[in-house]
Amino acid sequence: MIIVRTDQDDFTYDIHSLVKAFYPAEDVIVLPPGKEAPVRQRQTESAAEVSRTMDVVIPQGLPDRKQTKDALKQGLYQRLVAETGRELPWGSLTGIRPVRIPMMMLAEGRTHAEISDHMRQTYFCSEKKARLAIEIAERERSILQEADYTAGYSLYVGIPFCPTTCLYCSFASYPVKKCHDQIAPYLSALFRELTETAALFAGRKLYTVYLGGGTPTALEPVELEQVISKIKSTFDLSSCREFTVEAGRPDSITEEKLAVLRAYGVDRISVNPQTFSQKTLDLIGRNHTVAQTEEAYALARRMGFSNINMDLILGLPGENTEDVSHTMERIRALSPDDVTVHSLAIKRASRLKIEMDSYRQYQMENTSEQMEIAESVCREIGRTPYYLYRQKNMAGNFENVGYAAPGKAGIYNILMMEEVGDIAACGAGTVSKRVFPDGREEGTLTSSSEVAQSRDGLPRAKLEGRIERCDTVKDLDQYISRIGEMIERKRELFGTEKNL
Numbered sequence: 001m002i003i004v005r006t007d008q009d010d011f012t013y014d015i016h017s018l019v020k021a022f023y024p025a026e027d028v029i030v031l032p033p034g035k036e037a038p039v040r041q042r043q044t045e046s047a048a049e050v051s052r053t054m055d056v057v058i059p060q061g062l063p064d065r066k067q068t069k070d071a072l073k074q075g076l077y078q079r080l081v082a083e084t085g086r087e088l089p090w091g092s093l094t095g096i097r098p099v100r101i102p103m104m105m106l107a108e109g110r111t112h113a114e115i116s117d118h119m120r121q122t123y124f125c126s127e128k129k130a131r132l133a134i135e136i137a138e139r140e141r142s143i144l145q146e147a148d149y150t151a152g153y154s155l156y157v158g159i160p161f162c163p164t165t166c167l168y169c170s171f172a173s174y175p176v177k178k179c180h181d182q183i184a185p186y187l188s189a190l191f192r193e194l195t196e197t198a199a200l201f202a203g204r205k206l207y208t209v210y211l212g213g214g215t216p217t218a219l220e221p222v223e224l225e226q227v228i229s230k231i232k233s234t235f236d237l238s239s240c241r242e243f244t245v246e247a248g249r250p251d252s253i254t255e256e257k258l259a260v261l262r263a264y265g266v267d268r269i270s271v272n273p274q275t276f277s278q279k280t281l282d283l284i285g286r287n288h289t290v291a292q293t294e295e296a297y298a299l300a301r302r303m304g305f306s307n308i309n310m311d312l313i314l315g316l317p318g319e320n321t322e323d324v325s326h327t328m329e330r331i332r333a334l335s336p337d338d339v340t341v342h343s344l345a346i347k348r349a350s351r352l353k354i355e356m357d358s359y360r361q362y363q364m365e366n367t368s369e370q371m372e373i374a375e376s377v378c379r380e381i382g383r384t385p386y387y388l389y390r391q392k393n394m395a396g397n398f399e400n401v402g403y404a405a406p407g408k409a410g411i412y413n414i415l416m417m418e419e420v421g422d423i424a425a426c427g428a429g430t431v432s433k434r435v436f437p438d439g440r441e442e443g444t445l446t447s448s449s450e451v452a453q454s455r456d457g458l459p460r461a462k463l464e465g466r467i468e469r470c471d472t473v474k475d476l477d478q479y480i481s482r483i484g485e486m487i488e489r490k491r492e493l494f495g496t497e498k499n500l
């Protein structure tokens, strides 16, 4: 455990994220003046499990909060580099949206060289990552300028059922067989929420729909059809540019379900291998074979799907560079339209975190070499990077990157990540976002660690809209019994006029 004492009750989140980035395996506690470690940690502290303590002084006399934070993180980053002898690919940037820096600077008319200098000098970003962020920002801008997404909105619908629960999962996901009796009441509550949401957005253009979860194709064909036909009959899809369904788990995909998706005009699906190593799939509880992934993909192609995404994870337990090379060679052979390369993130609510002691024997490391293998193969098959985000506790401190063939980029992914348009999210464990046109001020966002992350490292720019969010409960029974309250939360968020 590392205990960090600071002289102010401010920037504790930033300090925590940066120290944790250097010491991912350690518990890090940041204690502002007058605060003591919680009892459990005090016991650990007295049991001499504290590997070290640090004092961090917040810089004084700088003109604003942003400059104070930059100076604090610069000093702390250099100190941690000196201590560990290690630099981080994204330098002192610990937020989830590093691409927003070049996005905003491009909008201000800055050149690539100026942006790269800023990212390297202010945040100690590597040249390679600065270049990647700029390339993605340019691509996002060209995709987003085709329509006025700020006036329209996107719809996310969550189906929180999966065949089994993956080891690393922290999403709303319940084993479909065990929860079978809850599916009908869940769908009935969801349909109420969809009806009310459509009424709130009447007259506005719906640009993208994303049916995710969970795994929507874990539902029976008839249930899947009910969900999609409900969306189609409730919302005006005449301006919809993209309808994605996460058919993520290959063991949930059947010809009958894909036929439903085709019949209703779903134009983008995901078939997610995560890895093409069977020993890893068995270890992470995916409960399907590599052959099933390839068969599901081939079936989808035969049935005419022309935009198929495949999600991969680097840094899975026990995987090494050879496993990653093997996975990427299968990707080369299959040539999906999109490839999303994730770095394993160990989430607090995942089984992997909870049962970590059982998995300590496995290496869980992503390396620059593995990231480069994945990137090279994607580029060699003509898939270029179009969106990027980072998460807490990622293997190797890297990033997640979506690569796509020309014209196949997932528009919803960009809108969601860059927070440039409203997202109406329905279903258990979902988060709706409303982007207001007035400038975002410090402290105006709703609380949560996600908000703190989104503020992190970003220059305050006029074009950055203020964002408010509302969520729904993750628990199935709670969602069903409190659906009226979930709808009311959405009314409060979206029910007032927005001056566009």
Ligand code: SF4
Pocket (backbone or CB within 6 Å): 161, 162, 164, 165, 166, 168, 169, 170, 171, 172, 173, 213, 214, 215, 248, 249
């Ligand atoms: S398929 Fe996705 S949502 Fe379902 S358990 Fe696995 S990681 Fe979680």
